[in-house]
Amino acid sequence: MTQEVKRVEAAIEQAQNAKSCAIVSSGDPGIYAMAGLVFETCKLKNIAIASPFSDIDRREAGAVLVVEVVPGIPALSAGGSLLGAPLTHDFAVISLSDLLTPWEIIEQRLEAAARADFVVVLYNPKSKKRTWQLERAQKILLEYRDSQTPVGIVVSAMRDNQQVCIVALKDLHREYVDMQTTVFIGSSASSHYLDFMITPRGYAKKYDLGGDQKTK
Amino acid sequence: MTQEVKRVEAAIEQAQNAKSCAIVSSGDPGIYAMAGLVFETCKLKNIAIASPFSDIDRREAGAVLVVEVVPGIPALSAGGSLLGAPLTHDFAVISLSDLLTPWEIIEQRLEAAARADFVVVLYNPKSKKRTWQLERAQKILLEYRDSQTPVGIVVSAMRDNQQVCIVALKDLHREYVDMQTTVFIGSSASSHYLDFMITPRGYAKKYDLGGDQKTK
Numbered sequence: 455m456t457q458e459v460k461r462v463e464a465a466i467e468q469a470q471n472a473k474s475c476a477i478v479s480s481g482d483p484g485i486y487a488m489a490g491l492v493f494e495t496c497k498l499k500n501i502a503i504a505s506p507f508s509d510i511d512r513r514e515a516g517a518v519l520v521v522e523v524v525p526g527i528p529a530l531s532a533g534g535s536l537l538g539a540p541l542t543h544d545f546a547v548i549s550l551s552d553l554l555t556p557w558e559i560i561e562q563r564l565e566a567a568a569r570a571d572f573v574v575v576l577y578n579p580k581s582k583k584r585t586w587q588l589e590r591a592q593k594i595l596l597e598y599r600d601s602q603t604p605v606g607i608v609v610s611a612m613r614d615n616q617q618v619c620i621v622a623l624k625d626l627h628r629e630y631v632d633m634q635t636t637v638f639i640g641s642s643a644s645s646h647y648l649d650f651m652i653t654p655r656g657y658a659k660k661y662d663l664g665g666d667q668k669t670k
Numbered sequence: 671m672t673q674e675v676k677r678v679e680a681a682i683e684q685a686q687n688a689k690s691c692a693i694v695s696s697g698d699p700g701i702y703a704m705a706g707l708v709f710e711t712c713k714l715k716n717i718a719i720a721s722p723f724s725d726i727d728r729r730e731a732g733a734v735l736v737v738e739v740v741p742g743i744p745a746l747s748a749g750g751s752l753l754g755a756p757l758t759h760d761f762a763v764i765s766l767s768d769l770l771t772p773w774e775i776i777e778q779r780l781e782a783a784a785r786a787d788f789v790v791v792l793y794n795p796k797s798k799k800r801t802w803q804l805e806r807a808q809k810i811l812l813e814y815r816d817s818q819t820p821v822g823i824v825v826s827a828m829r830d831n832q833q834v835c836i837v838a839l840k841d842l843h844r845e846y847v848d849m850q851t852t853v854f855i856g857s858s859a860s861s862h863y864l865d866f867m868i869t870p871r872g873y874a875k876k877y878d879l880g881g882d883q884k885t886k
Contacts, residue, residue, distance in 0.1 A: 482750075482751075484756075484758070485757050486757075486871070489754070489755040490755035490758025490868065490869065490870060490871050491758075493754050493755050493863065493866055493868040494868060494871070497861070504864065505834075505866065507752065507832075507865075521866075523750075523755065525747040525750065527698075527741050527747075531701070531742070531744055534698075534700040534701070534739075534741065535698075535699075535705070535739035536739075538705070538709050538737075539705040539706035539708070539739065540700075542700070542701070542702060543702070543706075543771070546761070546762040546763070546788060547760060547761050547763070549760060554871055562786050562787075563786045566782040566783065566786035566788075567783075570778050570779045570783070571775070571778075571779075616723075618721075618723055645713070647712070647719075648720065649720055649721035649723075649724045650721065650737075652709040654710050655702070655706050655707065655770055656770020656771050
């Protein structure tokens with residue numbers, strides 16, 4: 455992360471010298487990624503910035519840097535697509551990294567998301583140094599969800615070493631998970647069908663998807 | 671939604687007649703969108719499907735349909751990028767549509783997300799027929815968050831009639847919102863700086879982003 459701060463500072467310095475400059479980030483730069491650090495740094499250093507959609511006079515004022523964020527495919531979309539459709543209903547996204555966030559806050563969020571039956575997407579589930587957090591998250595989820603709840607595990611989505619598997623929540627602790635992994639824990643409505651993890655769109659069975667092809 | 675069911679059934683019928691077929695959806699097909707309905711329908715009709723990453727023997731078995739989901743940029747990423755960086759920390763995504771989900775469940779999720787200090791992303795906040803849900807959501811959030819909490823409102827992200835604004839939570843009910851709008855409600859750590867809505871990466875101030883360029 456020290457490197458990330460240096461990259462952002464170098465980019466801002468370039469931009470202040472009237473050079474165009476881009477910071478490249480994998481996935482979506484806005485989700486747990488570099489865009490936030492750019493804005494945080496500008497705000498703390500009191501650097502005048504504007505959106506490309508801002509008033510033209512404001513953008514063209516000499517000392518204003520125009521900052522544009524180009525969205526990308528986040529890991530929750532890439533991983534979700536490989537699993538099938540785990541995110542067709544409400545979900546909560548939680549990072550298990552306690553480097554910048556106290557563990558108590560992470561645990562409160564896990565409990566809140568588990569109790570309110572969100573599908574839960576875990577970013578940064580494990581690293582070489584952070585080894586116990588995922589098992590603790592699994593225990594919290596097991597207090598509220600069936601032990602057979604489907605869990606999708608996607609390692610290195612869309613990369614050469616991609617791995618995709620779906621297991622029961624009770625077995626999550628046995629699976630290979632690393633820093634490049636995204637974990638999808640189903641809600642009470644999620645299911646495992648053949649190769650896929652599916653969360654249906656609604657709780658009410660309003661539309662009849664059965665054999666007779668009628669809709670109610 | 672009747673149309674959506676028909677589209678999916680027509681696509682499955684085409685595929686079963688050994689024709690390649692794609693269902694196109696705006697945003698990410700996996701987030702509150704068409705991918706879920708495809709899998710739900712196959713499961714309910716007991717249609718044998720396989721992932722493109724599945725075992726080759728299974729994929730090549732005659733009666734198996736191979737279903738691939740191609741991820742897209744979801745509205746939370748597109749809208750987030752236009753606002754700056756609202757999603758650099760944990761967030762909950764909730765649809766306010768009570769057509770397929772009982773309102774009590776939606777309300778429980780709003781409360782859980784508000785209490786646990788998630789950034790909250792609202793999909794389907796309002797339509798011509800559903801007019802009161804967003805104001806009710808605003809009231810729930812105001813029970814747990816400061817009235818000045820920044821709220822980003824993105825109408826028709828990346829389309830011709832795109833509109834982006836950032837207001838205080840107390841003023842959300844006064845703003846223009848429609849079915850094509852995504853609403854981003856900040857956490858206690860989010861802030862509004864010039865044109866942008868920013869959620870910092872961490873609660874702990876572990877990295878010094880100030881003038882002296884050192885990291886601790």
